[in-house]
Amino acid sequence: MDVIIREASLRDVDGTVDIGITNNYIENIRPNIGQTASTEIDAAGGLVLPNFVDPHTHLDKAFFTELADPPERGTLPELIELTGEIKKNLDESAVRERIERAARDAVANGTTTIRTHLDIGDVWEQTSVRAAMDVKESLAEIVDIQTTAVPLVRSSPEKGLTGTDIERLERALERGVDAIGGEPNKEDTDQLEKDAIDVYFDLAATYDADIDLHVDGLNSPTARTAEYIAHKTIEKGMEGQVLISHVSALSYYDKWHRRDVIDLFERADLDIITTPKEDQIVADHDTTAVSELLEADVNLSIGHNNIAGTISPYGSLDMLGPAWLLAHVAEMRTPTDANTLIDTVTHNPAAALGLEQYGIETGSAANLTVCVEETPLELLRTRLPRRAVLKDGSLVASSSLSTAVGVNATHTV
């Protein structure tokens, strides 16, 4: 065997087990594997999870807080303007550096699949796509990067999606991005919004791409874009290929309408991404209807979203951060809730992004994170550095932590 993880706790198994890995795959899961391996990792009773999956982030705008003058009031228009100013001063190698740094930080925390949105607006055009494609290749051994091209809203004075926006999207798709992004709610009228969505669906069919949109991030019962997207998904037979993020408006519908919309989401097999960090910090956002989506058969995942960005200056590239926040926002406090939260940063986004052989079973890809904590609830509570992270059977990150307390710091805790 190539690797054996000893004394691992798994979420669905009593007691501890050893996990044997050969040729990048899990070969064996049972107590006390008698063989030895060239790499042995002692989990010491810690929880072992399939690696975290981040289905919604913006790697190209990571660490913008380091470049900006501190905002005066922190209003959304001020922060958006600040973001635009910073972008003007970054060339492709500077963008590439940020993407790479953020991706490495994510791997350290056990995230080895990331779907990043990439800005293809007026300032950067294809800069960020080129930079991300470069990092995707250079870091392929430690992280799988998926990409969504976003024709940033109002990239010209014209209203609606312009010919230039569409051309940029096509160029990005030709470069191999996985999904078409956008924020249709920002269009001036419902009709322009629908026209933009129709174009996205046509392009997705032509290029066999996913659709991955920022939608209904408004605390308004009149925001109804997600419904139109769900309807189009069914009409075009794209069930399972469409992701929508935020969907805050769902929380503001009356309960009967919400029930109908959730039923529509189920039929369209939409993947919903909530990003609690941004949804709590932006004034007109709120978190989507988490408990009702979870009760229904809708695949709900958490996205990390901004990383030390101007809009949210927080973000540690640890998926347990937003999961911890969602636990509070959505009042998830039982051990069962904690287990569900772990699903929203592992199995659920893995399904949303179409990952194969994902999980901890014989034959699964050996993409595993070894935690210090023994239970999901404890893991969310303390979020200690991960002991080890494996991707395709290779050790790609490890951390250690030693803390001492007392006079002269003599007592190790």
Ligand SMILES: [Zn+2]
């Ligand atoms: Zn976003």
